[in-house]
Amino acid sequence: MVRTMDGISYYDLRHVTGEVTHIDIDNGVVESAGTSFFNKAVLRVLVKSGWGILQLDNYTPCTGTKFEDLLQKAARLAMVTEEKVVLGDAPRGILPVPPLKEDPRDVDIEEKSRLLSLVEQSAAGDGIVNRRANYIEKDEHVRFSDSSGNEYEYRMMRSGFNVLAVASRNGNVQMGYEREHTIHGFNLRHQEDVGRKAAGVAVSLLDAVIPKGGKMQAVLDPELAGVFAHEAVGHASEGDLIHEGNSVLGGRIGERIGNDYLTIIDDPTLPEFGFDPVDAEGVAVERTEIIRKGIISSYLHTRESLAAVGNGKPGHARAMAGEPPLVRMSNTFIEAGDSTEEEIFAECKNGIFLKGSRGGQVDPGRGVFQFNAEYGYLVENGECTTMVRDVSLSGDILTTLHKIALCGNKRTMSPGYCGKGGQSVPVSDGGPFILLCDAVVGGSGVD
């Protein structure tokens, strides 16, 4: 029998246990509420070539021959690989997890349910036919260790709520949807305004018009500016995609892609919803300037993509519990500039103002992205006029960034989740108000 450790050049183990508590209230009815448990681990082994990876449900920490059996099992998997994986050197260290202002675990579930129900009730009103509110709380205990002797352990609590209001009139069905998620602790108290806002948007949208698509000047609110940074720049700067030859940003370090005042950052150290104390392969996290003053400066990396591609920073490996790490964004944003909101609308003059996000998607190889706004307003002579709904924006990564004409002077972040390779991780996106010239706006409206 081959000795287990023979040929194994590296391994790491990431074990995540925890609990998820949820409450779902639909039109005054508590549909479900309760707690579930999870225990997942992922063991990665490098032999002479590529990765052998074991994903284990219900892992019990073990040592000695039991652990060696697991290593050997993973090593056998690696035998079918051919790509020579090299791991780049990366700084180590762990940041403290920001303290919780109020620990959700100290609030009993009956109280959470009562508070959520207040939010749900506050979305009631004339024209509203349905309200739904969800609370979700995930307590994760993460333990990382590798064959180089690095060990990290931390606990993260993410919690928050969504509220949906549906308005209907003569077969016209519209919705308002608000999300508030945080790493800073229990956030369900005194949130009735959030429910009222969802209801207000849903009812207003009954009278909104669908704009006629075409090229126009567009003002994006901070939430949408963040989605823009995430879809148009963030994904295309991910080192694994660069390595595969599947990003238009590949080979373009040092090239100008936007104006001098455009800086786009991914920063996992920021205490926002995408915060990571240490990345999923035990590497210290670091602020990374993807675009600095209009120039492509850094890719986002894991140790593997750092060694293969270079030109960037590691510390961007992230993973769901039990899943292998991938290059991922964390808190991605456009840096604030120096324009006021008034200046931005005045400069836009005639065009469209887009607010809120229903998500987006990008094909990084083709360099084409799309994202959708929840609603917006026509801008006429620098003033917001008619409300519009169901508007999307699409563009080419390499040309669109040059068309950011103004950046506002105040940045705001919004929490969300980002999907890639079947894994969903918490992120935040943000930016200031921005003015985009010649934006390609999709809408099925007619004159």
Add this chain to the structure above:
Amino acid sequence: MRWWVAVAWIDELLAEAAKSVDEAEVFFVEGESVSADLKRKNVSLATTSRDCGLGIRTIHKGRIGSSSTSNPADWRTCLHAAIASTKLATPQTWEGLPGPADLSMTPLAFDPAITVEPSTARELLARMLAGATEHEAEVTAGSAGLSTTRVLLANTHGVRYTDQHTGVTVSLEAIRGQSTGYEFDHAWALDRIDPEHVGERATFFASESSKGKDIPTGEYDIVLSPLAYADLLGNTYIPALNGRSVHAGRSRFASSLGQPVACEGISMYDDPLLPGANGSTRWDAEGTPTRRIDFIENGILRAFAYDLKTAYRYGKQSTGSASRGGYGGLPGIGHHNFVIDGRRSTLDDERVLYINNIVGAHTANPMSGEFSVELSNAFFMEGGQFQEPVRSAMLSGNAFDLHHTIAGLGNDTRTVGSLILPSVKIKSQRVIGK
């Protein structure tokens, strides 16, 4: 029957539950999967996954509680959490979990020939790569995976159902210049997928679209491939058939029963017993025997989908439509094999804009059906020939309204996820050029 012995704790769990609640149900899943991934043309990683977990529902005086865990040995903690959760839920009209029906336990979507081995995954990758050589484009990434899953559903009324599923998936991504192509295939049996074809299509689309030109904004007659059509339907039209959304006022179809919601000749149904289909099953996620549901017959809306909870609440019958997203998911309303059918014909006798894929379908408005998405691998097409590729454009419309302007269903049929559908031709849709 070795497996029954291994899960003897389930009877113990149900007996324990019966001491404090009216009814209880356990959904237990155990499986293995293996996958191998390509980085360009080389296999860069191989993964195996051992999945296991259980979901418990307890019902007491109309209050439904739930919990789940990935540790079967710790079922007691999970059961207590479910019972505690029962106390929080609002009581509702509830007429009981189903009792045992005389159903065959022979699996409908299980291929004993599937070996969950990395070498099989690697062979599938090699076959895709062989197909990919037919066109001039670089492979960027790809994946092949195999899985086998055992499922068990048991309740305090004596239901003890088991099922087994297998799955095989392959996908490949390619690029030529700044033009990308993607293709995939999935099935429950190894001989029901065509890896060479997947490889060939991925490089074909990357290569063919590389000569793309911009087009002017205007109205075009379009053909959506089964892939693009499925993406659009899955985010708008199909969720509107969910009985819970209908009764909650979240569906555009809320007052459309008996009304035309699609062109004459269009039918949509769920057939859980369709031979050879991926989602075939004799019982749904809460043990209700499955049956065919005709949602849309000849363009007229005839039915909605129900699980037990929604059916009891609104005085309907469960349609056997309960499904779960894994052991941890509560049963919700879904479908098994959702089929779109009608009279078939060639769609490109006259010049049409053929759209193979769309970017951003998930951003469609699920309530109103409005969407505006970016096109991906679009071409003008006539007489079965791809003509000029389109570089980039947006398609805007309404997923509900466009079903009233369907000009025909194609002769092709493809399985995309749990949908089985042809390509569809739609007249005069708004396309925004660059």
